[in-house]
Amino acid sequence: MAELLKKIKESSINRRSFVAAAAVAGASASIALAGCSRPAENTVTETTESSPTSMKLEGGEWMSYNCHTHSCAYRCHNRAYVVDGVILRHGTGDVHPDSVEYPQLRPCIKGMMGRKIVTGVERLKYPIKRKNWSPGGGAGVNPQLRGKDEWERISWDEAIDMIASEYTRIRDTYGNKAFLALGQAEGRLGGGLLGSAILNAIGGCLTTWGQASQGGFPVVANHMRGSYSAGAADSQDRIALSHAKLIVMFGINPAWTASGGNMFNFLNAKKANGAKVIFIDPYFSTTQQVLGDDWIPCRPGTDGAFLEAVAYELITNNLQNQEFLDKYCLGFDAEHMPPDAKTNENFKDYILGEYDGTPKTPEYASAICGMHPDKIREFAQEIGTNAGPIAWKSSGAPARTNYGNRYAQLFFTVGWMLGCVGKLGSEISAGSSSPNSHLGTPGGANMVAFGGAKYAYPKNPICTETRAESKIANKMFDPNLEYGITFTETFKAIVDGEYSFPSPNGQIKRSCDIRCIVRDNQHNPTSQQTGGYWAEAAFRKETVEFVVVNEKYLTDDARHADIVLPIQSTLEMEVCCGAPATAEFALFGRRVIEPYFESKTDAEIFFLLCDKLGISEEVAPKMTVKQAEFNKVLGATILQADGTRAPLVTVTQKDLDEYGVEGEPVEGIIDFADFVAQGGYQVQRKDGDHFMNIFDKKFIDDPAANPVKTTSGKYEIYSQALKDYYDLCCFNDIDALPKYKAAPDGYEQAKTEADFKWQLITMHIIRHAHSCVANIKELDEIFTNDLLMNVSDAEKNGFKKGDWVLASTREGGKIARRVNPIPHLMPGVVILGQGNWRDIDQETGVDVGANANSVCVTRLLGDGYQDYNMNLLKIEKYSGPQLDVEVRRQPFTAGI
Amino acid sequence: MKTYDESVAVALAGRTTTYKLLHALIGNEPTVSTVCIFLNQEVYEVLDLYSNASKEYAIALNDLLEAIRARKEQVEEFVDQLSIDYSRLFVGPRKNEVEPWESIYRSNEKTLFQATTLEVRKAYVAQDLIPSGYPNVADDHIGIELDFMAKLAERAYEANMHGDKDNLLKALKASMDFLDKHLLEWMPRFAESFKKAKHGEFYGKAANLISLFIAIDRDLLGEITQA
């Protein structure tokens, strides 16, 4: 008899063991079930006829999917090679041969890390609840433990029960204004919703509002130019742009901010006509290393002064396009003032110093902006004498500063002095989409676009504008409406119990008593909104009784919640149509992986709560995610040459039946089967096609017949309406004329400071998409996101590459970060990539995660726009507990 | 290979029970009954079958049982504490102190649903079994793998009782295969990782026992199939 068996026989004392063993073998089967609140998991069962039969296990397929990053300004053709729901490889978008006209839409580093995100082991799997929180308010809340409590797993039933009962209790006890809904547009429930669909259904809530990406542009553009589209309508698409001979880029860095194939398009647009490209930026970015022909470094927040001096040079050399100004603009000179002007100041005389005794010479600007006066002259000569076409482009970045509104005025004005509007190759474009080579499009609508999902849910009776700031931005302020709390003030307002109503200096205050914070849609306000210094205090406020967050990971928001619901990614939805920020591509995504553990879609959660709260289908008709996404396909259109739109996809009744969805068959230009097989439809462009965008061509061709939507119907350099509107309802100041002004915490202040002397800009770093994907170590290892600092500055201040520094603001926010001194950054400026998740060391109060918004102060500006790019920092050696770079650090979710 | 041999029968019964117990111990959150069953004398006798074969196993078993016996007067408190441990170790939402899925140990990628997961799934399907949470859960959770071994052990035990050589051999072969290709590949490192875990004291003992047991079981299966 063999060894072990022998020993076992020796061990078994007598037959009693054998019987016992047999008995226990049977009994123990039921052990696991007893006493547990949920059925035993982590078992195997026999396969039966009803078992899933679609298990392939051998051989996989390439599947297209809508990228998992919801906060990205672009959209690529993401694909995965999948075997029975396991992603083995990511694709490079090589679904067709590559060419300049018809490029492969290659994903960036974030896209190619898809499986790390959607099947990451730290991804939330179950609904969870804070151990020391129980519903009902009072002693069960323990708000001081938010962010550092234990967690326990709960069932979906328990979660929905608790959420529904808390919502009801809080509403009945405190009223609907006790709810604050955070978050931004919910792309899947129906874009543009700012708030919470379920709270709307039970009487409404306060929401948040303001500008994130656009800075001071919207109100200014709407008044001066009569329209604002974030760059979607006024930019040129990559084919039209290829006709430009000179491209001027203010604060534009697509290599980082809209990675993927975007740079390929810009490069080709430049090559097509040998365009000269000039960048105005404190940093010589990687975009410039490929595209740049000239670099004008300019201090953060001072681009306005630069533009004034450029205007001065153009005027004194008579290089402005006078014909254009005379015909299309008002306010440039005394002879062309708008009829409603309340002062008689004109731009030309202002620039020449007639009013304030300060001619806006290059010397004047140089002292503020930092570039040499001769550089300004050279630039003015270039743009003033270049025959063009000229593309005059600004991202939102320079306008995301204190007086970004004034910058916006000057940006448009100098552009109009060049007259580069209304002709192929010319543009004056501004906003977050200006760096997107697929935008703009004629009319601002995508070349190929999906229809709506057709979810229906109630409007918010309290904050009556679904996206408050766009009404304010669009000259439609109504003092009788409730707008909610601005982004910058959100957390401070929760703490102080008071928020600002749109008014000069925010002088009109309203009280608020937020009892419940809800974030049931995509966005990470805790990481993404200025005034982040107040976030932790807000969540821990004694009177906040309930916080609920829908999330995929234990992000900064989720960590501070009481209940967190795990949500699905785009790869788990049966169908998921891509949001076409690539306006040339309508992506049809399929289910790549099965829903991760117990995660649900936002829509499913909404409907579960509707059921629990008794919201009828009349109010919120139920619809599966599959049906909703399919509705988008049925409504998909393509822009025709005559400007109308025609259906894109041919869907037959057979297709509808096969998919098990409802709808009307439709005739398009691509069969549904092909649409699915190809992962969507990508427009094949060529030079001269009808997708080329020339913004405001009608106005330029016939201004009398096609006035723009300004007071006068013309471009208003002097805009009385703008000044009046600001005096009525905007938080900071502006003049009817474009005038640079020194801002608090600007360079003028920095240069007098001994301590708070560093100007911080918070860039969109390539390794995250805002704060999405900020937890992927494989990306941390190739972009460490150190605090970038000028080499000489580092030397003078005793910092070496690899040192850790503590950076703080006067408001009190503190971050710790490693320093990387580099040569090609303006002295006095530091750069931190935004999107890191805030991680406050509970002993020291220092944000060791280095979230940019811990050091972007609360500041009420314009129509709620935010200053991400002009904060002043004090920087000193960090002497706290030792830190390491993200790639070697314990993951954020390891907890405090 | 003989059937009806009493020592083989005992061994097959014993391993069935042992896998079931180990599954109950670590496969799911702790309950009073899953913890208390280890105080049961008959259970002790089954688990002790292997103490003779391996000194380390004997020590590990004693370690584990002592830890439970020491708290038998405050069992509910003990189980509450273990719940916290279990949650912090294996459930989250914070980063798990010890990941309970094989794929994490096989590839250094911190993701679930990897190629090795498919291999595990294939092994289950070949035996007409699938995870009860398929397709939403990762197939290679320690609990699922142990339950798979338990089910195969039960089949082997039953087949032996009925003199069904073919099914006995099939179950034993599948078991050896799975140990060789999967459990034995990651259990040692899994057990090791409890040392650094803040909440790893009790479950580290469980993991240690499992790791030692499956090594013994593999040898045992080798002996049985060669006999």
Next chain:
Amino acid sequence: MAQLGFYHNTNECVGCKACIIACKDKNDLPLGEKFRKVYDYAKCDWDVDANGVSVPSNYYSYSVSMACNHCASPACMAVCPVEAIMKRDDGIVYINGDLCIGCSSCITACPFDAPYLSTNSNKSKKCDFCMDYIDEGGVPQCVAACSTRCLSCGDIDELRSKHKGVETLPPIPEDVSTSPSVLFTPSRLHPNCEADGVLTSTEEEITSATI
């Protein structure tokens, strides 16, 4: 005989590192391990006067993407004591992991930091030009993923006759005695390739060690 090689046009590289990630994905490389690395190199002098006017001069920045250069005379192959490193007819140099004994001789010998010791397997690893894809008529994953199409591959002689370029440029080591089968077009911003800049990449960004 044809010799396959990479061509990297640094003039059109934005340092997006899609090449690194695509390679890691295809080769299932763990954290820290990279077959391909991207080096960011820059220079900028600043003249700052008493008023704070800051004028940059002599500035440039560019990124260099390099994996293994599949040298015509590979130093790694020459020193391998167990003949684990082979060179194919098409010039691809690859390591047979089954034979590798982890002695690190190749790592010491390579002038380009291509092979590294994987602490997981204790064997030397490096780029193999995605030879499995090549054999199927495809291209290496890095080339397929390149966002600006500045990275390509082919017969190195053909590439050299088609494009102007150099075998090495800062911050890549100067030693080309192994005849690397690689071509780089220098940046228009720094055509003379003087080593007067600084490596701005951080240590982690260019390591190939397991983390």
